[in-house]
Amino acid sequence: SRTVLTYGTFDLFHVGHVRLLRRLADLGDRLVVGCSTDAFNRAKGKSSAMPYEDRAEILAACRYVDQVIPEDSWEQKRRDIEAHGISIFAMGDDWAGKFDDLADLCQVVYLPRTENISTTDLRQLVTAL
């Protein structure tokens, strides 16, 4: 079996996230998603509109996602890859090259982002309503 792993904040879940998760699910037969905790978001310099519990619940409800785990550090990726028997680590290509060091453990893939949508855009859209 082929398990895929990715990480993200996934705030204000939108079609860009859905289209990424669908493509990731198509790369293997199981998809594990590391959802950034609120504390790790602060470490990433990001704040999210939704708390971790809500973001994780929404991801778990997504048909493409088989398991959600908390992401609370930059360093956990190697441990997660080993623990979950990951064959493919994949992210959107705004991260292109950033995780190539994981290539000794598994395949590393960067997929094109969905254009014209982002959590930042959505926040501005809602504010302008």
Ligand code: C2G
């Ligand atoms: N994404 C996408 N298209 C968009 C917006 C996001 O494909 N229009 C992808 C991103 O490339 C990322 C995933 O959706 O792979 C989640 O995006 P974010 O929640 O912004 O994730 P980020 O904050 O970049 O967290 O350790 C890795 C970090 O936790 C990644």
